[in-house]
Amino acid sequence: MQRMVINRILIGIVTxxxxxxxxFVGTSILPGDVAEIVLGQAATPESLAAYRxxxxxxxxxxxxxISWLQGMATGDLGIxxxxxxxxxxxxxxxxxxxxxxxxxxxxxxVPLSIALGLLAAMYPGTWIDRVLTFGTLSLISVPxxxxxxxxxxxxxxxxxWLPAISRISPDATFLEEMRGLxxxxxxxxxxxxxxxxxxxxxxxxxxxxxxxxxxxxxKGVPRKRIILRHAFFNAIGPIVNVVxxxxxxxxxxxxxxxxxxxxxxxxxxxxxxxxxxxxPLVQACAMIFCGTYVVLIILADxxxxxxxxxxxxxx
Amino acid sequence: xxxxxxxxGLKIEAKKEDGTPIPIVKGVDFVVKAGQVVALIGESGSGxxxxxxxxxxxxxxxxxxxxxxxxxxxxxxxxxxPLGQRNLRGNRVAYLAQSAAATFNPAITIGEQVTESAVLHxxxxxxxxxxxxxxxxxxxxxxxxxxxxxxxxxxxSGGQLQRLMAAMALIGKPDLLVLDEPTTALDVTTQIEVLxxxxxxxxxxxxxxxxxxHDLAVVAQVADHIVVLYSGEVQEQGSxxxxxxxxxxxxxxxxxxxxxxKPTVDLASDAVDARHDREHDNVRVENMTAGYGGIIDGKPAxxxxxxxxxxxxxxxxxxxxxxxxxxxSTLARVIAGxxxxxxxxxxxxxxxxxGNMLSRSRSELQKLQxxxxxxxxxxxxxxLIGDILGxxxxxxxxxxxxxxxxxxxxxxxxxELPIDFAERYxxxxxxxQKQRVNLxxxxxxxxxxxxxxxxxxxxxxxxxSNVIKLLSKLRDKTGVSFMFISHDLSTVASFAxxxxxxxxxxxxxxxxxxxxxxxxxxxYTRLLISSVPELRIGWLEETMGKREMAVGIARGVxxxxxxxxxxxxxxxxxxxxxxxxxxxxxxxxxxxLIACHCSLEDIIAVEHETQQILKxxxxxxxxxxxxxxxxxxxxxxxxx
Numbered sequence: 040m041q042r043m044v045i046n047r048i049l050i051g052i053v054t055x056x057x058x059x060x061x062x063f064v065g066t067s068i069l070p071g072d073v074a075e076i077v078l079g080q081a082a083t084p085e086s087l088a089a090y091r092x093x094x095x096x097x098x099x100x101x102x103x104x105i106s107w108l109q110g111m112a113t114g115d116l117g118i119x120x121x122x123x124x125x126x127x128x129x130x131x132x133x134x135x136x137x138x139x140x141x142x143x144x145x146x147x148x149v150p151l152s153i154a155l156g157l158l159a160a161m162y163p164g165t166w167i168d169r170v171l172t173f174g175t176l177s178l179i180s181v182p183x184x185x186x187x188x189x190x191x192x193x194x195x196x197x198x199x200w201l202p203a204i205s206r207i208s209p210d211a212t213f214l215e216e217m218r219g220l221x222x223x224x225x226x227x228x229x230x231x232x233x234x235x236x237x238x239x240x241x242x243x244x245x246x247x248x249x250x251x252x253x254x255x256x257x258k259g260v261p262r263k264r265i266i267l268r269h270a271f272f273n274a275i276g277p278i279v280n281v282v283x284x285x286x287x288x289x290x291x292x293x294x295x296x297x298x299x300x301x302x303x304x305x306x307x308x309x310x311x312x313x314x315x316x317x318x319p320l321v322q323a324c325a326m327i328f329c330g331t332y333v334v335l336i337i338l339a340d341x342x343x344x345x346x347x348x349x350x351x352x353x354x
Numbered sequence: 355x356x357x358x359x360x361x362x363g364l365k366i367e368a369k370k371e372d373g374t375p376i377p378i379v380k381g382v383d384f385v386v387k388a389g390q391v392v393a394l395i396g397e398s399g400s401g402x403x404x405x406x407x408x409x410x411x412x413x414x415x416x417x418x419x420x421x422x423x424x425x426x427x428x429x430x431x432x433x434x435x436p437l438g439q440r441n442l443r444g445n446r447v448a449y450l451a452q453s454a455a456a457t458f459n460p461a462i463t464i465g466e467q468v469t470e471s472a473v474l475h476x477x478x479x480x481x482x483x484x485x486x487x488x489x490x491x492x493x494x495x496x497x498x499x500x501x502x503x504x505x506x507x508x509x510x511s512g513g514q515l516q517r518l519m520a521a522m523a524l525i526g527k528p529d530l531l532v533l534d535e536p537t538t539a540l541d542v543t544t545q546i547e548v549l550x551x552x553x554x555x556x557x558x559x560x561x562x563x564x565x566x567x568h569d570l571a572v573v574a575q576v577a578d579h580i581v582v583l584y585s586g587e588v589q590e591q592g593s594x595x596x597x598x599x600x601x602x603x604x605x606x607x608x609x610x611x612x613x614x615x616k617p618t619v620d621l622a623s624d625a626v627d628a629r630h631d632r633e634h635d636n637v638r639v640e641n642m643t644a645g646y647g648g649i650i651d652g653k654p655a656x657x658x659x660x661x662x663x664x665x666x667x668x669x670x671x672x673x674x675x676x677x678x679x680x681x682x683s684t685l686a687r688v689i690a691g692x693x694x695x696x697x698x699x700x701x702x703x704x705x706x707x708x709g710n711m712l713s714r715s716r717s718e719l720q721k722l723q724x725x726x727x728x729x730x731x732x733x734x735x736x737x738l739i740g741d742i743l744g745x746x747x748x749x750x751x752x753x754x755x756x757x758x759x760x761x762x763x764x765x766x767x768x769x770e771l772p773i774d775f776a777e778r779y780x781x782x783x784x785x786x787q788k789q790r791v792n793l794x795x796x797x798x799x800x801x802x803x804x805x806x807x808x809x810x811x812x813x814x815x816x817x818x819s820n821v822i823k824l825l826s827k828l829r830d831k832t833g834v835s836f837m838f839i840s841h842d843l844s845t846v847a848s849f850a851x852x853x854x855x856x857x858x859x860x861x862x863x864x865x866x867x868x869x870x871x872x873x874x875x876x877x878y879t880r881l882l883i884s885s886v887p888e889l890r891i892g893w894l895e896e897t898m899g900k901r902e903m904a905v906g907i908a909r910g911v912x913x914x915x916x917x918x919x920x921x922x923x924x925x926x927x928x929x930x931x932x933x934x935x936x937x938x939x940x941x942x943x944x945x946x947l948i949a950c951h952c953s954l955e956d957i958i959a960v961e962h963e964t965q966q967i968l969k970x971x972x973x974x975x976x977x978x979x980x981x982x983x984x985x986x987x988x989x990x991x992x993x994x
Contacts, residue, residue, distance in 0.1 A: 250456040257410055258444030258471040258522075272461035348461055348506040 156239025356428030365421035444471030465503025642698030673850030729788035740776030858919035865946030
């Protein structure tokens with residue numbers, strides 16, 4: 040089992056390496072020369088050459104890649120071209136904001152959706168199940184910008200209950216902060232929960248067809264215990280994978296939500312970077328997103344391995 | 355006073371998609387008295403499992419009760435509120451399912467699963483339940499009772515799981531046990547051990563039981579009363595003596611007739627003709643070792659087969675027999691080229707074949723065809739039968755168009771199916787029909803050798819005896835050779851010319867059927883033959899009294915690197931020799947090989963004991979006269 044876990048981690052590292060090549064090559068073949076963009080009107084052949092030499096842009100691509108990768112590995116993410124600040128300092132606060140939002144959403148939505156999924160699986164075909172199925176299906180099909188805009192329209196514009204923008208000032212109290220974050224939180228919780236609820240329900244019901252569940256029924260085990268003790272542990276594998284994918288989405292896929300609520304998160308920073316052709320910034324953000332995915336998927340795999348007694352206790 | 359369980363006019367229906375009901379159980383009556391074992395027998399589809407589950411007031415999804423009553427101690431359990439039914443299940447009535455491997459939850463320890471119902475129903479506290487579980491493990495002769503509860507289901511063997519399920523059912527001292535084909539999925543030597551444990555525990559606990567099975571020989575060992583079912587109706591019921599010895603209803607008689615005959619020797623067959631010249635070999639396996647995992651120095655990581663020597667002669671049927679895990683299927687896979695051997699060679703018509711099927715030529719592939727056990731999974735459910743059969747015709751022989759269709763029809767006729775089946779899908783066919791299509795598909799290639807892997811194991815006794823009849827006809831008509839793999843000695847004996855007995859990846863005995871089924875025996879073959887249940891009341895007790903059964907049954911298969919693999923279960927084992935050296939091969943008569951350390955004289959000396967077992971084999975008793983030298987009279991006639 041240890042070997043399997045180590046294997047997963049090694050595969051994760053290889054994946055990250057391959058991704059870093061893709062990110063680097065991908066951003067390098069974007070049209071436009073960095074030196075020309077930065078120097079703009081002041082570009083003369085001499086100044087361009089000097090700039091390239093200073094940044095190592097005249098080196099072959101693979102040398103640039105190696106030094107970039109070295110920087111990434113040691114935490115030196117390079118210097119932004121817009122304003123010349125270090126990228127680490129730009130990302131620092133933004134990453135914190137994104138993680139803060141993601142953490143709150145995760146803490147609320149993961150237990151909530153697993154509980155609702157279990158509830159739907161416990162009473163399949165009843166009104167509870169139907170309401171949950173109808174609700175989750177509708178929410179999956181509605182794009183998130185629609186939910187967000189709709190909420191702004193109702194809660195902020197019409198009712199004036201909540202601010203339409205989620206800028207957090209450092210001296211805000213916790214309550215004010217939560218008021219500011221309420222709408223992005225609700226939007227994200229709705230978006231990620233719908234899928235997790237459906238997968239939990241499907242995963243459990245799939246296991247419910249097994250002969251060992253029939254056996255549990257014939258032993259007179261109450262339905263609640265059948266779901267929680269007999270079915271849930273056998274359905275953990277697929278459920279944690281969906282949870283991991285949704286948590287990764289919270290870090291990287293929330294561009295739309297961050298933009299609509301003008302929330303200063305990492306995804307928005309990356310979009311700004313793309314607009315200003317700030318390639319080192321885009322590269323750094325992309326690597327953080329990919330890293331998050333890889334780490335979460337590894338965690339999900341390890342959780343699935345640990346939940347399987349065949350792998351935990353070999354013969 | 356009311357009976358323990360009374361079933362009166364029980365009716366159960368399924369609903370079609372359009373709402374029209376399909377009757378599954380059509381008014382069944384029977385009674386289970388306290389301390390009595392009632393057997394429900396019938397083919398699959400007879401409703402026997404559905405009826406047995408009614409004793410727990412349960413129906414599988416899609417079915418519902420629609421009439422009659424099931425009274426436990428006079429109280430109708432079908433009309434009880436759900437809570438009452440739940441309190442009854444696992445408490446007053448307990449269920450044992452067919453496949454323990456599927457019935458145990460893989461994620462929960464054995465101990466928790468065994469004690470769960472008693473603790474939930476408040477019969478015992480967790481501590482009391484743990485103590486009782488350990489007692490039951492001991493009574494069921496399970497190893498390490500103290501530690502067993504902490505293990506997970508995948509950590510114990512199939513036969514042990516089956517007995518653990520009995521412990522799970524008995525934990526709360528139920529009034530009634532429902533046993534649904536509890537030994538059908540087991541090997542004969544495991545079956546006899548589980549049967550023995552069940553019978554002992556049922557006697558000691560004094561509980562009544564409903565025993566569901568299709569195997570009359572098993573019923574004769576355990577039941578007091580038999581209910582014969584067909585298509586959801588009772589055909590006949592009565593005491594076990596009456597049904598077994600004097601069946602009245604035509605259907606019961608048919609069932610009795612389909613009971614697999616005891617392994618018998620038919621002197622009329624040319625089986626005794628023991629020519630062994632290589633000219634006539636279709637397939638020859640020489641000195642072959644194979645297994646799974648990477649091969650280092652000619653040794654695979656996990657060795658499954660060791661030093662196999664065998665051959666399939668032209669037009670002959672070679673039966674390969676052994677318990678699950680002995681390497682039967684692996685042998686077929688190696689011959690088919692699905693698994694390359696680590697050592698040794700496979701030759702076809704005297705020419706050595708490449709180990710891997712990818713390097714074999716199309717004509718070499720065409721000559722060896724594989725028939726899988728599960729026709730359901732071997733036949734593509736989205737292709738018409740005609741296309742499934744037409745494809746090999748086109749692939750191997752380039753036959754297309756009208757000629758292809760004509761040959762498909764011929765093939766269907768050959769396997770005795772109507773030709774309009776070409777326009778159907780496999781999902782519309784019954785199990786036996788699918789297996790016929792499966793055979794026709796292999797025959798379409800016009801092979802020289804068919805490798806049949808447990809082709810009748812998933813079928814009912816009546817259906818499976820029909821498939822065997824078909825196979826014999828096919829052999830006569832087409833002249834194809836067969837390698838016929840089965841764990842069921844009776845099936846093999848009824849069809850094969852030669853038998854290869856595999857044990858833990860090694861050939862322990864091989865030769866013509868008549869010589870395998872007559873002494874001298876390899877000790878394992880003797881155990882195997884003695885373990886086949888007989889349709890005779892009292893057989894179980896009689897057999898268990900024998901010395902070799904006591905040793906052989908108590909231990910499991912161990913795959914060993916050196917020595918004789920059967921050492922730990924052998925009543926004749928010689929310590930210091932059998933466990934260290936590879937067994938020498940004796941040839942008591944031409945073509946009959948026994949791999950054993952004991953001298954032929956010793957093996958023959960035990961045959962006196964064996965004669966008693968053979969008395970049960972009326973077929974052999976009639977035809978083969980066993981004299982004290984251990985050589986069957988047949989041989990004498992043949993050779994002199």
